[in-house]
Amino acid sequence: MSHRIGIIGGDGIGPEVLAAALDVVDATGVDYERIDYDLGGTRFLATGEILPDSVLDELRGLDAILLGAVGTPAVAPGILERGLLLKMRFALDLYVNHRPFLAGPSTLNDGVDMVVVRENTEGTYAGEGGFLRKDTPHEIATQGSVNTRMGVERCVRYAFDLARGRAAKQLHLVHKTNVLTFAGDLWQRTFDVVAAEYPDVTTGYDHVDAACIHFVQRPEKYDVIITDNLFGDILTDLGGAIGGGIGRAASGNLNPARTGPSLFEPVHGSAPDIAGTGAADPRAAIISAGMMLEFLGETAAAKRVHEVIASSDDVSGTTAEIGTQIAERI
Numbered sequence: 001m002s003h004r005i006g007i008i009g010g011d012g013i014g015p016e017v018l019a020a021a022l023d024v025v026d027a028t029g030v031d032y033e034r035i036d037y038d039l040g041g042t043r044f045l046a047t048g049e050i051l052p053d054s055v056l057d058e059l060r061g062l063d064a065i066l067l068g069a070v071g072t073p074a075v076a077p078g079i080l081e082r083g084l085l086l087k088m089r090f091a092l093d094l095y096v097n098h099r100p101f102l103a104g105p106s107t108l109n110d111g112v113d114m115v116v117v118r119e120n121t122e123g124t125y126a127g128e129g130g131f132l133r134k135d136t137p138h139e140i141a142t143q144g145s146v147n148t149r150m151g152v153e154r155c156v157r158y159a160f161d162l163a164r165g166r167a168a169k170q171l172h173l174v175h176k177t178n179v180l181t182f183a184g185d186l187w188q189r190t191f192d193v194v195a196a197e198y199p200d201v202t203t204g205y206d207h208v209d210a211a212c213i214h215f216v217q218r219p220e221k222y223d224v225i226i227t228d229n230l231f232g233d234i235l236t237d238l239g240g241a242i243g244g245g246i247g248r249a250a251s252g253n254l255n256p257a258r259t260g261p262s263l264f265e266p267v268h269g270s271a272p273d274i275a276g277t278g279a280a281d282p283r284a285a286i287i288s289a290g291m292m293l294e295f296l297g298e299t300a301a302a303k304r305v306h307e308v309i310a311s312s313d314d315v316s317g318t319t320a321e322i323g324t325q326i327a328e329r330i
Contacts, residue, residue, distance in 0.1 A: 006065040010040035012270025013280040014068025020282035020323025021289040027330035028301035041072035050083035067265040094253035101243035117159040118232025159226035170223035247281030250288040264292040278318030
């Protein structure tokens with residue numbers, strides 16, 4: 001079966017790490033059609049376009065999307081994030097952000113094996129809010145947090161299903177229920193109701209500030225974590241740091257209902273300061289590509305990618321050289 005995969009190289013090191021990741025995908029022998037899209041800061045600066053509706057309609061018809069990175073210092077913060085990344089999440093209903101962290105023997109936290117499931121389309125990133133009396137001494141800015149029972153429950157269920165399939169069968173809710181007494185209460189009540197349907201999964205709860213401490217001091221405490229959009233954004237960057245560095249941090253923005261394509265990307269950003277130098281580690285992009293293969297049902301190929309990555313600490317060289325060496329091992 002051939003898969004139609006959209007490729008968004010983007011900016012900075014994005015095209016470089018994706019080229020290495022695609023070398024690895026090619027080495028697996030999986031049959032796919034590559035459809036390239038010119039999206040990101042470079043296109044915006046040249047044309048003023050971010051994500052035209054016509055391109056979005058094309059993306060809806062794909063089986064998956066693989067993205068390198070977007071962002072350039074010439075584009076103000078927030079423009080590409082909201083106009084491209086968040087627009088795709090909302091329009092394609094990519095409601096689960098699946099972030100695995102696996103620390104190997106070359107890191108300080110050998111043995112860490114956890115997944116953070118981040119709600120991806122609600123919370124403070126939904127865009128509720130605005131300004132009153134902007135640019136005056138009496139300016140007011142509001143930023144709301146949108147939490148729906150449907151949105152919370154579908155992510156909680158995904159996390160319970162994931163935890164049930166793992167050896168530890170453990171799931172922690174992370175929030176701030178002692179202060180965010182409305183949103184936190186909705187999350188906790190929903191979590192407790194769904195938990196009753198999964199008696200084989202051990203559950204726990206931590207405030208997000210405590211979870212940050214545990215991530216650093218004893219990350220082996222966690223197996224699967226479910227949390228909201230904002231807390232998940234912060235925790236997963238910290239998870240990248242303890243799991244071998246941001247260059248190993250992969251992600252899947254998933255539509256588990258499969259009403260459209262899911263999007264897979266490394267989360268290290270475009271790193272314009274090292275673009276073109278060959279210094280970028282492509283392993284986060286390769287792990288993301290492996291997650292994509294797994295989501296597409298290419299189980300054997302995905303397993304092989306993850307096996308090779310897990311034993312790739314001896315691989316070195318430029319971005320392209322690392323990709324070539326891993327592809328050869330595949």
